[in-house]
Amino acid sequence: MIFRQLFDAESSTYSYLIGDEKSREALLIDPVVDKTAQNLDLLAQLDLKLVLAVDTHTHADHITGLGALRDATGCITMMGNQAVAKCLSATFSDGDQLSVGALRIEVIYSPGHTDDSYSFYLPGPEPMLFSGDTLLIRGTGRTDFQNGSARQQYQSLNRLLQLADNTLVYPGHDYKGWTVSTIGEERKHNPRLQANSCDDYIKMMAGLRLPSPKMMDIAVPANQSCGNLT
Numbered sequence: 001m002i003f004r005q006l007f008d009a010e011s012s013t014y015s016y017l018i019g020d021e022k023s024r025e026a027l028l029i030d031p032v033v034d035k036t037a038q039n040l041d042l043l044a045q046l047d048l049k050l051v052l053a054v055d056t057h058t059h060a061d062h063i064t065g066l067g068a069l070r071d072a073t074g075c076i077t078m079m080g081n082q083a084v085a086k087c088l089s090a091t092f093s094d095g096d097q098l099s100v101g102a103l104r105i106e107v108i109y110s111p112g113h114t115d116d117s118y119s120f121y122l123p124g125p126e127p128m129l130f131s132g133d134t135l136l137i138r139g140t141g142r143t144d145f146q147n148g149s150a151r152q153q154y155q156s157l158n159r160l161l162q163l164a165d166n167t168l169v170y171p172g173h174d175y176k177g178w179t180v181s182t183i184g185e186e187r188k189h190n191p192r193l194q195a196n197s198c199d200d201y202i203k204m205m206a207g208l209r210l211p212s213p214k215m216m217d218i219a220v221p222a223n224q225s226c227g228n229l230t
Ligand SMILES: [Fe+2]
Pocket: 057, 058, 059, 060, 061, 113, 133, 141
């Protein structure tokens, strides 16, 4: 497997490139529109053909590259079936599998940060979880807008914590310099996962009082049209 973790410093967003070595087919998770040229260059340099681009959820802090990548490569674009975006090629739902060459990626519905939040799981000797903004390293995604729900997120986190301890956790963002963790490490050391009950977690999330993301008013409507600003 070919794997690259990509970073957009402007929004502290991670995007992920996953490629199948034999077929040279590739998938991008959470691409950022400003990085389209760089992503296309990387695909060419690695001799990969982009067949699929997906977003884990409707982002409020950056504009998605889905539309631009589809225009440039003809790739399929997908989000969860709860997403408002009408410009997608197709949608996925819980339990679906995404195929990239011989790779099979499992789709896990993990609402809470938003009502259209998904995680992706790639099984293997070192399993990988792409946890979007559901599970961050030493944190969890906020639940106070975009139909977020701390109750649903608590349930989603519990589901993700069923995965094996050695599962690598690749989040949608990081603001502190973390790049990767594991389920076992997060279970032990993530302060948000130390809540004793769902009510405890809801209280914890209600106490955060976070400012709105600075791009929210632009990014959410743009992302509902796959990144087109018009
Ligand atoms: Fe988000």
